[in-house]
Amino acid sequence: MNKSFWSLLKTIRLPTTPSVPVRTHFTYHPDKSPKEVTCTTNNATEKMNMFQAINNAMDLALKQDPKALLFGEDVGFGGVFRCSVNLRDKYGKDRVFNTPLCEQGIAGFAIGVATVGATAIAEIQFADYIFPAFDQIVNEAAKYRYRSGGIYNCGSLTFRVPCGAVGHGALYHSQSPEAYFAHTPGLKVVVPRGPIKAKGLLLACIADPNPCIVFEPKTLYRAAVEEVPTGNYVSELSKAEVLRKGKDLTIIAWGTQVHVVLEVADIAKKELQLDCEVIDLVSILPWDQETVYNSVKKTGRVIVAHEAPLTQGFGAELAASIQEKCFLHLEAPVKRVTGWDTPFPHVFEPFYLPDKYRCLAAVKELVNY
Numbered sequence: 001m002n003k004s005f006w007s008l009l010k011t012i013r014l015p016t017t018p019s020v021p022v023r024t025h026f027t028y029h030p031d032k033s034p035k036e037v038t039c040t041t042n043n044a045t046e047k048m049n050m051f052q053a054i055n056n057a058m059d060l061a062l063k064q065d066p067k068a069l070l071f072g073e074d075v076g077f078g079g080v081f082r083c084s085v086n087l088r089d090k091y092g093k094d095r096v097f098n099t100p101l102c103e104q105g106i107a108g109f110a111i112g113v114a115t116v117g118a119t120a121i122a123e124i125q126f127a128d129y130i131f132p133a134f135d136q137i138v139n140e141a142a143k144y145r146y147r148s149g150g151i152y153n154c155g156s157l158t159f160r161v162p163c164g165a166v167g168h169g170a171l172y173h174s175q176s177p178e179a180y181f182a183h184t185p186g187l188k189v190v191v192p193r194g195p196i197k198a199k200g201l202l203l204a205c206i207a208d209p210n211p212c213i214v215f216e217p218k219t220l221y222r223a224a225v226e227e228v229p230t231g232n233y234v235s236e237l238s239k240a241e242v243l244r245k246g247k248d249l250t251i252i253a254w255g256t257q258v259h260v261v262l263e264v265a266d267i268a269k270k271e272l273q274l275d276c277e278v279i280d281l282v283s284i285l286p287w288d289q290e291t292v293y294n295s296v297k298k299t300g301r302v303i304v305a306h307e308a309p310l311t312q313g314f315g316a317e318l319a320a321s322i323q324e325k326c327f328l329h330l331e332a333p334v335k336r337v338t339g340w341d342t343p344f345p346h347v348f349e350p351f352y353l354p355d356k357y358r359c360l361a362a363v364k365e366l367v368n369y
Contacts, residue, residue, distance in 0.1 A: 186211065242291065
């Protein structure tokens with residue numbers, strides 16, 4: 001190639017990787033009232049990010065319950081997100097251990113040990129990998145109690161599942177599959193928004209007599225930092241939380257998306273003089289109908305925002321239920337702001353995510369309906 005070609009090439013402005021991580025599509029809003037959390041041991045707090053809070057929860061569970069087992073792919077050395085770091089050294093390789101790279105086997109083993117009396121805490125390394133275990137979770141774990149007429153069950157079973165967009169995960173490391181499991185009677189499904197909630201929900205799931213799935217937004221593992229109570233406490237599994245009260249419009253979200261819509265509520269107040277009520281749904285199965293319906297009946301307008309694709313996302317269940325129970329109170333159709341009906345992209349992730357601009361456009365659409 002001649003010099004003129006290289007001179008021309010230097011003048012072409014090629015796309016580059018942005019210097020700011022893509023995950024800055026949200027601004028983290030920490031919980032500010034850990035004093036409202038009542039611990040059974042002490043009310044001291046410590047600054048923790050979300051993976052440290054989860055580690056602290058599992059440390060307490062293993063310490064208090066000698067029958068508790070923690071396992072999954074690479075869990076022995078701390079896991080890819082370091083959530084179980086140092087726990088094998090503390091509790092031994094018989095209680096904290098690696099499994100083969102086989103999600104169906106992890107779930108089947110978890111069901112087996114839970115059935116015979118152990119407390120199973122199983123990690124699926126990424127939510128995208130949970131599908132080989134789907135049959136075990138949906139057809140075995142969720143139905144054990146029912147098919148035996150209540151004689152036996154595998155209720156002491158919790159799956160920890162890192163989920164959602166992280167900025168560079170693409171189609172095999174960014175999915176949010178909560179809606180698949182929300183269709184399954186016998187399971188409980190929750191999604192935390194930060195460290196305090198992650199610890200409380202995980203400990204509640206471990207103590208709950210039903211098989212539970214905790215979908216942990218992995219972009220929050222390090223981005224989310226709060227003053228977390230160091231003692232033992234639980235968060236109610238079936239209860240949504242009103243994070244901001246308002247009278248003009250209800251916005252419902254869970255996980256990372258909660259922080260997106262909190263920012264949207266700030267912008268709507270400042271630029272549009274609208275008071276948006278923000279609800280963290282927290283629990284996908286069962287979900288808190290009372291809190292949602294009361295809010296919608298007050299505001300008359302509702303947006304549901306989630307990262308998962310639009311079609312058959314859990315927002316569809318919320319929209320249908322709200323229409324059925326609150327129809328005469330609605331001033332506009334229920335609006336969903338979600339991921340698109342495509343595989344999760346890589347370089348186009350910023351266009352896929354339901355960011356504050358898309359959510360704010362939905363707010364304007366509803367108030368002008």
